[in-house]
Amino acid sequence: MSFESVKAQHDSALMPTYGRFPVILNHGRNATAFDDGGAEYIDFGSGIGVTSLGYCDPGYVKAVTTQLNMAQHFSNLYYNETQIDCAVSLCRRTGMARVFFGNSGAEANECAIKLARKYSFDKYGKGRSTVITLCNSFHGRTVTTLAATGQDVFHNYFFPFTGDFVYAPANDLDALKAMIDDTTCAVMIECVQGEGGVMPLDTAYIQGVRALCDQHDLLMIVDEVQTGIGRTGKLLAVEHADVKPDVVTLAKGLGGGLPIGACLCREGLEDVMGVGMHGSTFGGNPVVCAGAKYVLETVDNPDFLKMVSAKGDFARRRLETMPHVKEVRGMGLMLGVVLDDKVNAKDVANLCVKCGLLILTAKSLLRLLPPLTISKDELRRGLSILETVLKEWN
Numbered sequence: 001m002s003f004e005s006v007k008a009q010h011d012s013a014l015m016p017t018y019g020r021f022p023v024i025l026n027h028g029r030n031a032t033a034f035d036d037g038g039a040e041y042i043d044f045g046s047g048i049g050v051t052s053l054g055y056c057d058p059g060y061v062k063a064v065t066t067q068l069n070m071a072q073h074f075s076n077l078y079y080n081e082t083q084i085d086c087a088v089s090l091c092r093r094t095g096m097a098r099v100f101f102g103n104s105g106a107e108a109n110e111c112a113i114k115l116a117r118k119y120s121f122d123k124y125g126k127g128r129s130t131v132i133t134l135c136n137s138f139h140g141r142t143v144t145t146l147a148a149t150g151q152d153v154f155h156n157y158f159f160p161f162t163g164d165f166v167y168a169p170a171n172d173l174d175a176l177k178a179m180i181d182d183t184t185c186a187v188m189i190e191c192v193q194g195e196g197g198v199m200p201l202d203t204a205y206i207q208g209v210r211a212l213c214d215q216h217d218l219l220m221i222v223d224e225v226q227t228g229i230g231r232t233g234k235l236l237a238v239e240h241a242d243v244k245p246d247v248v249t250l251a252k253g254l255g256g257g258l259p260i261g262a263c264l265c266r267e268g269l270e271d272v273m274g275v276g277m278h279g280s281t282f283g284g285n286p287v288v289c290a291g292a293k294y295v296l297e298t299v300d301n302p303d304f305l306k307m308v309s310a311k312g313d314f315a316r317r318r319l320e321t322m323p324h325v326k327e328v329r330g331m332g333l334m335l336g337v338v339l340d341d342k343v344n345a346k347d348v349a350n351l352c353v354k355c356g357l358l359i360l361t362a363k364s365l366l367r368l369l370p371p372l373t374i375s376k377d378e379l380r381r382g383l384s385i386l387e388t389v390l391k392e393w394n
């Protein structure tokens with residue numbers, strides 16, 4: 001079928017919520033995707049940081065299909081060891097005490113927000129429900145997580161949004177301090193703002209947030225949906241700041257390509273969410289959990305994480321030598337490329353696709369979130385495609 005007829009069918013059946021690149025993806029191996037005609041694309045996006053072990057990692061496929069051949073789903077009305085094993089592994093490796101499983105980042109954050117408000121309600125009663133998030137943050141697409149998202153462009157059409165979210169400018173501890181009052185219950189941050197333009201928070205700021213949360217008995221929620229599970233070269237990005245959050249949310253890369261969301265809480269918060277207070281029909285699905293456990297155990301290995309950092313450093317150094325590149329920021333294999341005024345990131349990404357490279361944008365930046373397993377050869381080839389594309393402008 002021609003691209004036009006596939007697009008026409010798409011347009012006749014799907015809500016037009018996505019701006020899509022004109023390519024029909026069909027299958028993939030590690031960091032290389034193939035279109036319906038068999039043409040190759042180096043994948044610097046990994047489905048927005050999702051296929052963390054690349055396409056069809058043999059161990060991942062085996063873990064998932066083994067579970068699929070046993071049973072595809074059990075309700076949370078019953079115990080299942082695949083789900084429990086995944087939870088035990090997550091808690092042990094992150095140092096957190098308990099986990100709730102949902103199906104997406106937004107759902108993980110919904111759980112975190114509910115947990116923070118419930119913690120505060122139990123201790124202080126009503127009226128302490130405000131969550132401070134950061135300007136330029138991104139926390140999801142539900143009505144509540146849109147409210148949590150500190151960007152005006154997301155606050156349209158769908159009124160009324162969930163109340164009691166306020167936005168503090170990032171990396172400004174005095175501003176945060178000034179916003180805390182007796183209605184505040186939590187502060188929610190991304191250690192590297194992803195959708196907001198790959199903006200890392202200062203280490204001192206993250207540590208300062210921890211101190212303010214301790215001082216005012218606020219829960220520190222760290223949204224690691226994009227930064228978590230090895231993306232920045234540590235299992236959790238917050239480890240770079242040597243800080244222990246109260247609540248951590250995970251999704252994207254954790255599932256390796258299958259939908260999962262996880263909200264983890266520290267010791268002492270085990271019983272905040274009681275029976276019947278939260279739930280999900282699909283959350284903790286055993287096939288998804290089998291995959292997530294495999295991803296977790298593969299990534300949480302010092303040699304693997306060292307490789308992520310090394311590949312990130314290699315990519316950064318190459319990117320810094322390319323035309324029109326003003327700045328490269330981010331950590332590990334989460335990189336943002338600031339371009340000069342002569343080029344537009346969307347145009348660059350579009351031309352990259354034509355030349356066999358899938359690359360993301362965030363605001364006006366190019367964004368790289370390749371599979372953590374990307375080979376040096378794939379990385380080199382992708383970078384040289386990008387360089388060739390950037391040379392098209394002068």
Ligand SMILES: *Cc1c(COP(=O)(O)O)cnc(C)c1O
Nearest residue numbers: 104105106138139140194225226
């Ligand atoms: C993608 C993302 C989300 C939302 O995740 P979904 O799975 O799309 O709901 C939330 N927070 C951050 C930091 C993200 O990058």
